[in-house]
């Protein structure tokens with residue numbers, strides 16, 4: 001399969017799970033086939049300057065969006081970039097790095113869908129939208145363990161950044177082909193990260209797999225742990241697939257078969273016996289996460305990347 005790089009966008013607020021999902025997808029596609037770019041590297045100011053100016057990293061003015069867009073275009077046409085590096089440990093910038101795109105490029109970050117030019121560069125656009133309570137828990141855990149903050153500092157930062165989250169981050173949901181929400185089944189504060197459900201909002205902006213094949217006339221599959229329904233998201237009609245953390249092997253395998261039958265190349269990843277690592281990922285605080293909802297989410301996004309690669313390869317032959 002020879003084609004221009006396929007670009008996946010993963011956008012969402014801080015600690016929404018972008019890096020974790022990126023790792024899982026890169027594992028499926030093969031680390032050597034994937035270039036990962038985190039747009040935190042394009043912050044305009046270091047941590048000290050941000051504090052002095054009183055601007056948050058979530059504000060578009062605090063990021064070189066024009067250079068992100070320029071670099072995305074270069075990567076899409078297979079050209080290298082000299083990428084800045086923002087160091088989360090020091091809060092300052094390291095020397096830039098030379099990056100050549102692999103077959104697949106995953107661009108994850110806060111503001112990736114802010115401009116039309118950026119949006120037009122992706123083949124697949126995903127937005128991560130965990131409930132705010134879950135995101136706060138994840139951010140406190142990650143930032144206290146990995147970024148040297150105290151719990152109080154993280155809580156204060158979340159409070160201060162809320163208006164920018166509302167103004168600049170959450171509206172980007174409208175541009176995504178798929179919106180991914182992991183959530184605790186009881187809706188409460190007591191939950192197990194390995195038993196989170198997932199709600200996948202599927203917009204008709206790209207053709208999704210035909211999940212109706214495995215569902216009964218009520219949109220359920222062998223009980224209610226897998227559900228497909230029509231809904232509205234930001235006022236527009238969407239399909240919604242939900243997979244519960246306690247879905248069974250058989251239910252999950254059937255969903256996988258739908259994905260794999262449409263994109264044969266995905267077949268090598270689909271069998272749960274064949275690849276025990278699907279849905280298993282080491283989170284950014286070092287913990288091992290594995291669940292069926294995570295596995296289905298990773299496979300669905302990989303499905304779209306492989307489909308985009310097939311289209312790009314076919315176009316390359318025509319030219």
Ligand SMILES: Nc1ncnc2c1ncn2[C@@H]1O[C@H](COP(=O)(O)OP(=O)(O)OP(=O)(O)O)[C@@H](O)[C@H]1O
Pocket residue numbers: 012013014015016017018019020021109110138139141142182193194196283284285286289294
């Ligand atoms: N699907 C998931 N299931 C369980 N826990 C998760 C999941 N995704 C993320 N987490 C938890 O949330 C933490 C933050 O996730 P991650 O670092 O991937 O977020 P991020 O969106 O990349 O954040 P940032 O933009 O601030 O770098 C992880 O360390 C992990 O503990």
Ligand SMILES: O=C(CO)[C@H](O)[C@H](O)COP(=O)(O)O
Pocket residue numbers: 014015040047057058087088089091110147
């Ligand atoms: O929202 C974030 C994405 O990771 C970070 O807070 C942002 O990148 C700034 O970094 P730091 O908090 O380390 O100063």
